[in-house]
Amino acid sequence: MNKAHRDPIAKTGVLRAAGAMSGTSLDGVDVAVIDTDGHDIMGFGTSGYREYSGEERKVIAAGFGKWSGPEVQAATQVIEAAHLEVLQDFTDVDVIGFHGQTLAHAPRVQGTLQVGDGAGLADALATPVVWDFRSADVELGGEGAPLAPFFHHACARYAGLSGPVAFLNLGGVGNLTWVDPSINRPEAEGALLAFDTGPANAPINDLMQSRLGLTYDMGGKIASKGTVETGALELFLAEPYFARMPPKSLDRNDFAEMVALVGELSDSDAAATLTAMCAAGVAEAMAHCPRVPDRVLVTGGGRHNPILMKMLAVSLDCPVVPIEDIGLDGDMLEAQAFAYLAVRVARGLPTSCHSTTGVRAAVGGGTVSLPKQEKSAPEQRAF
Ligand SMILES: Nc1ncnc2c1ncn2[C@@H]1O[C@H](COP(=O)(O)OP(=O)(O)OP(=O)(O)O)[C@@H](O)[C@H]1O
Numbered sequence: 001m002n003k004a005h006r007d008p009i010a011k012t013g014v015l016r017a018a019g020a021m022s023g024t025s026l027d028g029v030d031v032a033v034i035d036t037d038g039h040d041i042m043g044f045g046t047s048g049y050r051e052y053s054g055e056e057r058k059v060i061a062a063g064f065g066k067w068s069g070p071e072v073q074a075a076t077q078v079i080e081a082a083h084l085e086v087l088q089d090f091t092d093v094d095v096i097g098f099h100g101q102t103l104a105h106a107p108r109v110q111g112t113l114q115v116g117d118g119a120g121l122a123d124a125l126a127t128p129v130v131w132d133f134r135s136a137d138v139e140l141g142g143e144g145a146p147l148a149p150f151f152h153h154a155c156a157r158y159a160g161l162s163g164p165v166a167f168l169n170l171g172g173v174g175n176l177t178w179v180d181p182s183i184n185r186p187e188a189e190g191a192l193l194a195f196d197t198g199p200a201n202a203p204i205n206d207l208m209q210s211r212l213g214l215t216y217d218m219g220g221k222i223a224s225k226g227t228v229e230t231g232a233l234e235l236f237l238a239e240p241y242f243a244r245m246p247p248k249s250l251d252r253n254d255f256a257e258m259v260a261l262v263g264e265l266s267d268s269d270a271a272a273t274l275t276a277m278c279a280a281g282v283a284e285a286m287a288h289c290p291r292v293p294d295r296v297l298v299t300g301g302g303r304h305n306p307i308l309m310k311m312l313a314v315s316l317d318c319p320v321v322p323i324e325d326i327g328l329d330g331d332m333l334e335a336q337a338f339a340y341l342a343v344r345v346a347r348g349l350p351t352s353c354h355s356t357t358g359v360r361a362a363v364g365g366g367t368v369s370l371p372k373q374e375k376s377a378p379e380q381r382a383f
């Protein structure tokens with residue numbers, strides 16, 4: 001193998017990158033390929049998905065909120081094995097962006113923990129891997145999240161948009177990026193504002209799991225039969241997080257106590273109320289934006305929930321549409337984001353700035369691990 005060819009730092013021009021993301025709702029690992037020079041998106045490639053089994057999901061979930069110990073080790077093993085499996089089909093790229101799995105996130109207290117060893121993955125796949133995207137930002141005083149905003153900026157430019165838009169990712173947690181695509185550099189003043197909006201699907205999934213043994217409320221079917229309990233919703237909105245100025249970010253279970261507010265409700269009323277809480281958190285978030293965007297482009301699994309989409313449409317002052325409206329793939333956007341960010345790291349470009357994470361100065365997070373040379377074929381290698 002020609003090492004110079006495989007070294008993303010040495011190679012010039014456009015790079016082909018694969019991004020791998022395992023999000024907070026623990027459905028599985030998404031992988032997606034993009035071509036980029038680190039600023040513009042030149043095109044999108046293939047994608048893949050590796051679902052977690054029920055047992056794997058339990059092992060990873062047992063690590064949530066923990067910083068070390070046997071649960072973290074067990075979760076790490078599952079994450080590494082699942083990524084190695086799905087990434088075997090994506091080694092024909094210049095670089096892999098490996099997010100890992102967030103187990104704990106408390107940027108101002110203990111830091112942020114994404115498990116999975118990117119250096120080991122680089123060796124096992126004989127492909128350069130960029131990983132540990134969030135630590136440098138946290139060390140420089142940032143929230144370490146959200147990190148997709150620089151990619152959202154590139155997406156808005158790729159789609160040829162000129163007026164301000166908001167990207168709304170509804171995964172386990174919700175996060176919003178307000179983008180002004182007329183400003184060419186994402187780190188320039190006024191180009192971006194980003195932060196987490198509140199809990200999104202995670203509490204709904206937890207309710208479905210604990211009460212009905214379901215992984216999620218497919219199509220919002222259960223919520224559609226319920227009534228929103230306004231008292232619980234008001235208590236939820238009284239939580240100081242919503243009035244706090246950005247930057248701000250959340251851990252998956254930060255709102256667990258609020259979610260207990262629906263404990264006495266019927267399954268359908270509880271589902272409807274948790275769904276309304278997600279939409280209400282987004283409505284609160286819009287008040288922090290510099291101005292009302294032309295439209296809200298929804299990405300992540302929440303856009304498949306028509307009840308949630310309807311609640312958003314009635315509570316926001318602009319059209320709310322799935323991101324497919326601008327020709328992008330809302331199931332793969334986060335994986336694509338970490339492919340894009342990997343190339344930015346390889347190119348020495350920043351991946352976050354004051355208006356996205358609160359970091360003091362624009363920073364390029366991420367560690368580049370090149371594979372050791374003299375490899376056997378990837379499929380014969382143990383991780
Ligand atoms: N058809 C559907 N109906 C209702 N909800 C759905 C549907 N499809 C997906 N979801 C919800 O979306 C979730 C998955 O969303 P997504 O893949 O964006 O999350 P994630 O990437 O793990 O999270 P995060 O962005 O917080 O890291 C599912 O767990 C489920 O709650």
Ligand SMILES: CC(=O)N[C@H]1[C@@H]2OC[C@@H](O2)[C@@H](O)[C@@H]1O[C@H](C)C(=O)O
Nearest residue numbers: 024102105145146147148173175334
């Ligand atoms: C610490 C962490 O992993 N945060 C995730 C999580 O999931 C959604 C939201 O909370 C967002 O802040 C972030 O993920 C996306 C991919 C981001 O960094 O942009």
